[in-house]
Structure formats: structure tokens, C-alpha cells
Amino acid sequence: MIALHLPALQVVLPLLAAPLCALVRRGTVAWAITLIASWAAFAAAIGLLLRVLDEGIISYEMGGWAPPIGIEYRVDLINVFVLLVVSGVGAVIVPYARKSIAARFGSTEQAWFYTMYLLALTGLLGVTITGDAFNIFVFLEISSLASYVMIAMGRDRRCLTAAYQYLIMGTVGATFIVIGVGLLWAMTGTLNLYDLAQRIPEIQNTRPVLAALAFLTVGISLKLALFPLHLWLPNAYAFAPSVTSAFLAGTATKVAIYLFLRFFYTVFGGEGFFVTTPLPEILLLLSLVAMFAASIVAVFQSNVKRMLAYSSVAQIGFITLGISYATETGLTGAMTHIFNHAIMKAGLFLLIGNVLYQLGSVKIEDMAGIGRKMPITMAGFVALGLSLLGTPGTVGFISKWYLGLAAVEQGQWWLVALIVIASLVTMIYIGRVVEVAYFREPTAQVSQLREAPPALLVPAFVLVGAAFYFGVETSLSVGLAQQAASLLLNAAY
């Protein structure tokens, strides 16, 4: 019975828990509710994965109304993979949130924060699981509105302008997506993604459909922070509370990338339509610019969180690079990097959150000698940093290996060289933090510091451990990514 309704429960559990948090208005109770709901959502995602592996695509009729009229939740390997990433990151962060959030907010505000957290989680899971184009928009806006609020709860007043800017750009992006969906609906009379995929091939070269494609591309690219549409991201991640930054960096852009894949490979999937458009070349170019420009900008940041945010833009460039190949290996690399980058960046933001918690600042010059005073936190930071630049034995290496392999398959050795060079730039900005943290004398402020409490260390180290575990044992991440990639290329849905 429960297994039958897992697709609905995946979304409904956090959705119902959110107003509960708002009603109890007590931080601790709200946290407990959030903890249960987020882990239940993670369990639901695992349950869905097992069912999909067992019986293939699951089609769930919301409210018993048959698709294409009713809303369908359609779960295949591609979105169950993303569900797993989103709910997994969401579940690991909640135990961390308790201390981090309680340090700054009163009881009622904590409850509000958890309400927003659950709504954002609901929205992201909903976007991923639904098989209805308009439903995607609604869930996207639920998650976006909640994340704007979560960003505006930062301690620096600049978080307000960052949230405002994100609201404007995010809404423009979402509205572009609705315009695209509207045009598709006007042409086909359906909103069901599966139904759309059946009807589009006949008319895919008509002007409204191509216009829809253009609107969808721009809208989704804004949401996934593809260079040069990434301007909302750096400040939003830099000034938001640590929990928010870690959660959004691990999930929000990943879900947008999933949408990109879903629209281009499944909905517009007929006969390799993606490669007949100029998109692969454009995407390749923008990805390369993102990998280099954002990494280089990251090197010159004085705020470490802002540095990590720019690094996110660069890493998204790696993911879209994999998409632009439009080959199975390339897509495998992209899907694997969705998984791997979520682990690494969420972990890095949590660890830098520990520094913020103890030191009250994430300016790089304030962190002199902090490696001696907070050895565990900084060791985790270095470990994830090594993974980010792609050291063998870590997850970062696995995804870059596949991205490089895909370039070799196409005989483009120069791309391999560029991937390696971009990784070296990663080494520079991570190295800057390492240099300041370990090789400088502690300042007066730093020398009074103590290691962060275990409640903050354990969740972060779960992610550090995952970064090494999945760097060796790749059957889950790469294995699933590979199957998902072949599904994407065959437009099987």
C-alpha cells in the first residue's frame, strides 16, 4: 500500500510537514518535524529507486485521474537519481541545521526557517518527480519563493539585495518557462510530458515550437545559473545562512539541470533533435567560459563563501559540458557530476559554515592560522577541496574522468587539456584557503577559537565520507548515471 503511493508521499510528506512547523512555532519541535519529514522523503526516494530498478518506469495517477488529463507523476531512472540526490542532501543537512540556526534565531523564527526549508524541499522534489509541464512551473515557484526567504535570513544586510535580485531573475526565468510551456500547449493541446514527447516530433520544426524551445532554454538556463545567466548566484550563496547555501548549492541548480535534460532529451527527443539545433555548440562554448571565467573570478574573492559560489558556477559549467557532447559517456559524466558536485559543494558550505559559526567571519584574511585551531573542520575542507579539483580516489576525479573520456571518444584532445587546466585553477583558489589556514600565524581572534561542536561536524563529515566512498565505489553513482544516460539518448520515457 505504502509502496504503491510512494510517488505521492515523496512530495506530500514534506508538504504537509511545512505548515505543521509553521503552526507549532517552537524551534525544537519544528526541527524534529523537519528531521522526520526529510528523512522520510529520503527513504521514499530509496524506495522509489528500488521499485524503478525492479519494475521500470512508474506512472502514478495523482488523485486517480488518468493522464494525460490528470496530473501524472512519472518516475524513471533519470529522475529517481535526481530525487535521491536532492532528498539525500536535504536529509543530511537537517541535523546540522539545528545548532547552526538556533545560534542566530529565536524559537519562532527557527520554526519559520524550517517551514521554508520544507517548502523548498517539496518544490524541488515536485519539479523532479512530476510528469506534467505546468506542475513543473508550480513546484518551481514553490521552491523558488521558499529559497528567496531562506536567503533573506542571512546575517549581512547584503543578503536582502541578493534575495531581491534572485527573486527578479528567478521569476523572469520561471515566466520564460511558462511561456515555453504555453506555446507547446497551444500547439499540442497537452501538458503531459510523455504526451508532449509523442506529439512534438511531427511539428518540431514549426515556428511556435522552436520559439517554445528558445523560451524554455533561456528560462531553464537562468535557473541552472548557466554562464552568463549566473549573476544571481554568487551573492545569494555568499550572504545566505550556511544551511541555505549548502542546501541550495547541492540541490536547486541540479534540479534545473535535470529539467534541461528532460526537455531536451525526452520531450524534444525525436531522432536526436538536440544535435540538429545549434545548442550543443552554444552550450559547449558557454560551459568552457563558465569553467574558466568563474574559476578565475573565484581566485580573487576575499569572502570564502563567495569563492565557493563562483566555484559552483564553474562546476555547473563542467556538468553542461557533459550535456553538450550529447553522447552516452558525456551524459554519464554530467549525471555523475550532478551527484558528486552536490556532495562536495554541500559539504564545503557546511564546513565553511562551521568557520562562520565559530569565527563569525568567512573573510579569507580573518582565517589566518585557523587550521591549527579548528583542525577537523579544515581537514574536511582540504579533503573536499582535493575532491573538487579531481584528485584520484575522490568523487571529483570520477566525474572528470568521464567528461574527459567523452572528449577523447570524439577525438577532441584539446578539450581534455582544457578540463585539466580548469581543474588547476580550482587548485589555486582552494590552495589560497589552505595557505592562509595552515601556513600563517593565527591572529589574536583565531587563537582563541575552539573546534566546532560535533553536531556541526558529523553531518559535514558524512558528506566528506561520501565524497571518498563514492570516489572508489562507483556502482551506485556511475552505474545509475550510465543507465540514465542511455535512457536519455534513446528518449525512452
Place this chain on the structure above:
Amino acid sequence: MTDILASVNYWVTIFLMVGGLYIIVAHGNMVKKLVGLGIFQTSVYLLFLSPGKILGGTAPILAKEFELYSNPLPHVLILTAIVVGVATIALGMAFVVRIHEAYGTVEDDEVQELETDA
């Protein structure tokens, strides 16, 4: 000429869409930007609603005397989109109020100056 008149709903939609986007980009005042955002979103409501309307059609009522009726789906969709739009504008306004409290201004360039000073 008749072509233009026949698709007048699309011309209005496109005019509002581009106008709204222009206001968002061109104006430095944060409230005005939200006005632009509102206009931009409204244009999408028209994009959905106008193709769904059939001249002379009524609401979809199951009764013998009505045969021609408009598709109810776009109305339902846009009702949802309006709710989303209201929430977005309200949240945006709330941010503007907080920005005004924190910076004493809602002009983009002045806020930016204050941020670089800090």
C-alpha cells in the same frame, strides 16, 4: 492589415511582455522593477487565455441549450499562475521594505554604492 487585426491578442501580449521586461532591465528603482515584473507576468496570462477563448462560446456547462464552449483548462492554469504571481510580488515588496530599512534607499545604484563602501 487583417492579419494584424486577426492576431491582435498576440500583439498585445508581445507588447506587454517586451514592455515589462524593458522596465525590469531599464529602471533602477526596485519598486518599478516589480511593476515591470507584474506586467511581464500578466502578458503570460493573456498568452494562455486568449487562444482558449472561442467567440460566442460560454463556460463549459452541461446543459442542452449550450453547445459551444471555451476550453476551461487555461483558466484553471492561469488562476494558479495568478496566485503564484501575487505571492511573488508580495514577497518582492516585502524585500523592498526591508532593503529600505537596511539601506535607506530603494534605488539600485545607491544601494550598490553603499555595498561597495561597506
